[in-house]
Amino acid sequence: MKKMTKKALVFSAIMVLVFTGTLFAGGGWQAAKRGAQSNTHVIVFKNTGNLYGEKQMSGFEDGISEQGGTAILCAPDLPTAEAQIQIIDQFIVQNVASICVTANDFDALQPVLTKAKNAGIKVLSLDSAVNPASRLTHVNQTDAVRVARTLVEAAYELAGGSGEIAILSAGSQMVNQNLWIEYMQKELALPKYANIKLVKIAYGDDLRDKSVSETEALLLRHPNLKVIVSPTTIGIAAAGKVITDRDLQGKVLITGLGLPSEMAEYIDNGVCPQMYLWNPIDVGYLGAYVATALTSGKITGKAGEKFSAGRLGEYTIIDSSDGGTEIVLGPPFRFDKSNINEWKNVY
Numbered sequence: 001m002k003k004m005t006k007k008a009l010v011f012s013a014i015m016v017l018v019f020t021g022t023l024f025a026g027g028g029w030q031a032a033k034r035g036a037q038s039n040t041h042v043i044v045f046k047n048t049g050n051l052y053g054e055k056q057m058s059g060f061e062d063g064i065s066e067q068g069g070t071a072i073l074c075a076p077d078l079p080t081a082e083a084q085i086q087i088i089d090q091f092i093v094q095n096v097a098s099i100c101v102t103a104n105d106f107d108a109l110q111p112v113l114t115k116a117k118n119a120g121i122k123v124l125s126l127d128s129a130v131n132p133a134s135r136l137t138h139v140n141q142t143d144a145v146r147v148a149r150t151l152v153e154a155a156y157e158l159a160g161g162s163g164e165i166a167i168l169s170a171g172s173q174m175v176n177q178n179l180w181i182e183y184m185q186k187e188l189a190l191p192k193y194a195n196i197k198l199v200k201i202a203y204g205d206d207l208r209d210k211s212v213s214e215t216e217a218l219l220l221r222h223p224n225l226k227v228i229v230s231p232t233t234i235g236i237a238a239a240g241k242v243i244t245d246r247d248l249q250g251k252v253l254i255t256g257l258g259l260p261s262e263m264a265e266y267i268d269n270g271v272c273p274q275m276y277l278w279n280p281i282d283v284g285y286l287g288a289y290v291a292t293a294l295t296s297g298k299i300t301g302k303a304g305e306k307f308s309a310g311r312l313g314e315y316t317i318i319d320s321s322d323g324g325t326e327i328v329l330g331p332p333f334r335f336d337k338s339n340i341n342e343w344k345n346v347y
């Protein structure tokens with residue numbers, strides 16, 4: 001835990017550096033690293049205060065710096081498309097080599113990202129996609145159908161085959177969560193899940209306090225709730241805290257996508273018997289290699305193109321379900337009491 005706190009502080013310092021280096025009185029922006037633009041790669045996460053985002057950006061930074069480039073890591077305070085548009089606009093002025101965005105909205109970033117592409121900047125999304133017209137390709141952490149199936153199966157198991165479940169998501173416009181939820185609803189329509197009732201999809205906006213109050217509202221309005229499924233690291237940790245603080249262990253169980261470092265305590269105390277995730281550091285690292293392969297012209301973002309992603313090995317771009325292309329990192333891992341201690345200090 002101590003190690004994580006230290007890392008989080010390092011990240012905040014980077015954020016401050018980027019923002020204080022670029023924000024000037026009167027609202028104008030200036031280049032953070034003038035002269036290095038051609039080898040400067042930007043990653044824009046959904047919002048600050050998310051350890052998952054920090055890990056993902058640290059992986060991006062590793063991947064860029066081991067290739068001799070400069071990485072700029074940033075995120076707005078609030079998870080809105082407007083705030084991301086403002087940030088991206090300023091990096092267009094700085095003429096950076098690439099912009100990699102974890103989107104707060106599928107379509108809303110299209111004008112600003114088109115402007116970036118027209119300025120010769122290579123644009124990609126990662127973790128939460130922008131629409132195909134806005135990007136050259138997308139770095140997908142894992143297969144969405146597989147995530148949905150895994151989470152529904154886990155909820156079914158934890159509910160003992162019947163009863164009420166709820167989903168605690170991130171923002172209502174967040175593309176990755178929406179896609180997983182869409183597939184979860186399709187999965188829940190199967191005869192096997194006829195006795196499982198999804199009573200509510202709540203949105204905590206990937207903000208800690210809002211996720212806590214949404215969990216409390218779920219408990220209040222649905223006294224028979226058996227399982228909360230949260231496909232966001234912020235939501236699942238908030239739900240774990242609420243259930244633990246209220247001594248509801250065993251009455252309401254949680255599962256979803258969580259960071260081992262934030263969830264170890266709730267796996268240990270039985271509130272979250274099992275959860276899933278990929279390695280966010282690797283997602284960022286893969287994003288870095290896609291960004292540099294695009295800027296060097298090794299790839300253009302078309303299906304079938306191959307490239308090498310450093311320590312992760314070879315990848316091939318494939319067609320994605322949204323009509324664009326993507327690169328998939330790999331399958332999610334399951335975390336439970338048997339392996340949480342090995343992973344809680346990693347991410």
Ligand code: RAM
Nearest residue numbers: 052170231232233234257
């Ligand atoms: C949150 C973010 C992120 C998502 C993870 C699972 O940290 O919403 O985009 O991939 O959860």
